[in-house]
Amino acid sequence: MPEFQCTRCGKCCMHFGRYVTIERSLGPGDFFCRFQITGELFRAHLEPALRALFQEKGDATAHPEWCVFLRKDTGGNGFVCTIHHTRPPYCRGFRCYSLKIFSPDSTEIGKVGGNRALLSGDVDLVRCWQEKVASFAERDEARWRERVRDTLAKEGYRVEIYT
Numbered sequence: 361m362p363e364f365q366c367t368r369c370g371k372c373c374m375h376f377g378r379y380v381t382i383e384r385s386l387g388p389g390d391f392f393c394r395f396q397i398t399g400e401l402f403r404a405h406l407e408p409a410l411r412a413l414f415q416e417k418g419d420a421t422a423h424p425e426w427c428v429f430l431r432k433d434t435g436g437n438g439f440v441c442t443i444h445h446t447r448p449p450y451c452r453g454f455r456c457y458s459l460k461i462f463s464p465d466s467t468e469i470g471k472v473g474g475n476r477a478l479l480s481g482d483v484d485l486v487r488c489w490q491e492k493v494a495s496f497a498e499r500d501e502a503r504w505r506e507r508v509r510d511t512l513a514k515e516g517y518r519v520e521i522y523t
């Protein structure tokens with residue numbers, strides 16, 4: 361099973377300004393924070409190599425909807441979480457897709473997000489999904505993914521499941 365690879369596009373963190381909040385500073389580079397979706401508190405520690413980048417408030421000021429810890433990588437390599445090793449559990453487990461779907465000629469034509477929603481511009485796949493897959497109600501995520509893979513395989517598609 362292939363491993364999910366984050367491309368550091370930053371999109372998932374660009375709507376988290378409301379959800380990751382700093383409760384108080386605990387000293388240089390340390391914060392007591394709250395993850396608002398679950399209400400959990402966590403202690404965040406700035407990555408030493410990213411401390412100066414965090415302190416440049418340009419991104420945070422220009423984009424209040426971004427997570428307070430998100431910054432654009434100055435090396436041009438996408439975006440960085442400045443508390444990467446102490447980010448909250450939700451962020452650690454987040455995958456923006458769990459399945460990739462390929463046409464018979466091996467072209468990637470769709471992805472499935474963690475919310476089981478199909479992201480695809482392929483009308484045939486969208487129709488097939490609505491007819492054959494959308495009603496699946498398995499609670500167990502692994503079993504749901506396997507059922508999707510096996511069902512779409514019968515329709516000629518190849519599905520990769522990501523861990």
Ligand code: SF4
Binds near residue numbers: 457
């Ligand atoms: S998890 Fe997905 S959306 Fe978030 S930064 Fe990585 S590739 Fe982008």
Ligand code: SF4
Binds near residue numbers: 427440444447
């Ligand atoms: S804590 Fe890090 S991974 Fe989580 S939303 Fe903020 S920038 Fe993204």
